[in-house]
Amino acid sequence: MRVATWNINSVKARHERLLGWLERCRPDVLCLQELKVVDEAFPSLAVKALGYDAVVHGQKTYNGVAILSRTPPEDVHVGLGDDVDDPQARLVSARVSGVHIVSAYFPNGGEVGSDKYAYKLRWMQRLRDYLDRRFDARRDQVLLTGDFNVAPEDDDVARPDAWANGVLTHPEVRDALEHVRAFGLQDTFRPFHPRGGVYTWWDYRGRGFERGDGLRIDHHYATPALAARAIGATVDRRERAPSEDINEGPSDHAPVIVEYE
DNA sequence: ATGTCAGGCGTAGCCTGA
Secondary structure (H helix, E strand, C coil), X not given: XXXXXXXXXXXXXXXXXXXXXXXXXXXXXXXXXXXXXCHHHCCHHHHHHCCCEEEEECCCCCCCEEEEECCCCEEEEEXXXXXXXXXXXXXXXXXXXXXXXXXXXXXXXXXXXXXXXXXXXXXXXXXXXXXXXXXXXXXXXXXXXXXXXXXXXXXXXCCHHHHCCCXXXXXXXXXXHHHHHCCCCEECCHHHCCCCCCCCEECCCCCCCCCCXXXXXXXXXXXXXXXXXXXXXXXXXXXXXXXXXXXXXXXXECCEEEEEC
């Protein structure tokens, strides 16, 4: 089973890229973030024509997440399902071939100390509570994947000094991610790239991609039995580059693919 | 910190978010 995650940064602005990438890569599951469309505007028919069922939790302008699957998704859950009144569409889950897939778009956090930053930390605690409530890490196969907006280690950052103590690298945020992971998840990407230096996001500003100034903030976290079946992990950097035959620019994120036996 | 994007509003260009 090949699973990909991709923050597409507007499914409208990258319609052709989405379909072209699906055709080329043919993952079994694709988790998307930052759709920036309501459910009705998601190209469900176009992806269906390529063989994918889509589970969509959309939102106008901001956020929006989805799960595309070649086998029918079951047991769909939308949002964190707690008693917090939260209009932001950042999480959807579905069971695919016995695996609980969770597509998540963690809050960016704006600036350290801001209201958005507090929301980010609280959201991550709510995510841990959600996992505790819904799953047993020893019994269930769970794959939490998406744009986590956290670079876990300094070697997940091309210029750690320049990004130090920002919302993507702050020790407080890394601790919050460790708390999510401690539910019983393992990073299934990093073991295939033990020396680090592999990135998934490059800022549009300052030509980050061209300068190699990236961070690894998109992740695949799996429960142990599933993690043990991981046999490879890659970033499709080609999708982050400008394309000559598509009249659409790249997202600021590249797709991250992990294959499970 | 910001040299770029995307969407909303509304039909030009500013504002927000990332």
